[in-house]
Amino acid sequence: MTAIRAEGLYAYYGTNAAVNGLDLTVPDGATFGFLGPNGAGKTTTISMLTTLLKPTAGRAEVAGVDVVSRPAEVRRRIGIVFQESTLDQDLTAAENLRFQADLCGLGRREARGMIAEMLDMMELSGRSNVPVGQFSTGLRRRLEIARGLLGSPRVLFLDEPTTGLDAQTRAAVWEYLGRRRQEQGITVFFTTHQLEEAEHCDRIAIFDKGKVVTEGSPAELKSIIGSDLVVLRTEDDALAAEQLSERFGLTTEPAPDGLRLRVPHGPTLVPRLCAGLGVTVLSVTTTSPTLDDVFLHHTGSEIRESGTKTRTLSDIGEGMR
Numbered sequence: 550m551t552a553i554r555a556e557g558l559y560a561y562y563g564t565n566a567a568v569n570g571l572d573l574t575v576p577d578g579a580t581f582g583f584l585g586p587n588g589a590g591k592t593t594t595i596s597m598l599t600t601l602l603k604p605t606a607g608r609a610e611v612a613g614v615d616v617v618s619r620p621a622e623v624r625r626r627i628g629i630v631f632q633e634s635t636l637d638q639d640l641t642a643a644e645n646l647r648f649q650a651d652l653c654g655l656g657r658r659e660a661r662g663m664i665a666e667m668l669d670m671m672e673l674s675g676r677s678n679v680p681v682g683q684f685s686t687g688l689r690r691r692l693e694i695a696r697g698l699l700g701s702p703r704v705l706f707l708d709e710p711t712t713g714l715d716a717q718t719r720a721a722v723w724e725y726l727g728r729r730r731q732e733q734g735i736t737v738f739f740t741t742h743q744l745e746e747a748e749h750c751d752r753i754a755i756f757d758k759g760k761v762v763t764e765g766s767p768a769e770l771k772s773i774i775g776s777d778l779v780v781l782r783t784e785d786d787a788l789a790a791e792q793l794s795e796r797f798g799l800t801t802e803p804a805p806d807g808l809r810l811r812v813p814h815g816p817t818l819v820p821r822l823c824a825g826l827g828v829t830v831l832s833v834t835t836t837s838p839t840l841d842d843v844f845l846h847h848t849g850s851e852i853r854e855s856g857t858k859t860r861t862l863s864d865i866g867e868g869m870r
């Protein structure tokens with residue numbers, strides 16, 4: 550079964566198309582990353598798929614149910630973890646979950662069992678009676694995920710689930726989600742603007758300006774870039790560039806860290822290059838394509854937020870192929 554299917558989905562705020570004709574298919578049981586920069590329309594997409602916002606046009610099904618015509622049924626089959634915390638700070642961890650269990654319509658006995666199970670799985674059992682106001686950001690996030698999983702959803706939606714978490718807590722959250730997915734086969738759909746996070750996915754859709762620009766597994770998407778970046782520092786870079794062009798037909802670009810070139814398979818080619826050059830090689834590094842490269846390749850801009858180095862298409866070798 551398909552967990553999520555969207556066809557020609559649009560969301561307008563006034564005249565601004567936040568989601569601009571989205572087509573999407575998420576297989577059952579997948580961990581699917583919806584990757585895009587700030588303002589791309591990720592939250593708006595999640596809002597439509599979770600029935601919180603009515604699409605301006607188009608249709609979408611979640612767990613086989615239409616989000617517009619049968620919203621209550623969709624809600625019974627999904628869990629949501631919002632970008633901002635929606636926990637009640639004055640209630641304890643267990644009370645927050647009990648409140649959610651009531652909303653899910655779980656019976657008393659069933660609720661008690663599930664709450665204990667969730668707290669245990671998220672390693673929060675020892676804190677069940679602590680008010681959430683006393684929780685760290687990481688603990689709150691864990692509790693929110695526990696709450697999202699409480700009604701045994703078929704599809705769990707998470708909007709930027711690990712934003713603001715340190716690396717250790719982020720890793721723990723992914724471990725919990727992975728375990729849950731294995732045990733219950735749920736589909737995990739999450740948005741992120743952090744490329745490292747997308748490595749946890751079976752599939753990724755790169756989303757920009759309200760549209761999916763490409764989709765596939767991380768490996769498939771990286772293979773589209775198809776080449777490794779080699780940075781070569783020699784005793785005479787100008788001469789090395791000349792020889793690489795004449796002897797190997799390779800185009801290079803001078804950069805502050807050395808000569809940059811793109812080759813199909815760096816580890817195989819680099820020893821041949823070094824041996825064939827009549828210039829002493831001081832250092833050489835080979836880097837495989839990253840999702841950052843993939844994003845840049847498809848959108849012409851970087852996903853990273855301002856304040857970091859701006860790269861251009863030539864950095865990923867667009868001009869060399």
Ligand SMILES: Nc1ncnc2c1ncn2[C@@H]1O[C@H](COP(=O)(O)OP(=O)(O)OP(=O)(O)O)[C@@H](O)[C@H]1O
Pocket residue numbers: 562565567585586587588589590591592593594742
């Ligand atoms: N309630 C609203 N009213 C008007 N415009 C909105 C509203 N919510 C979002 N937008 C606009 O729609 C576009 C998409 O916003 P959205 O929050 O869906 O993006 P996002 O990809 O989730 O961004 P972020 O990563 O910053 O959360 C943006 O231009 C935003 O300013």
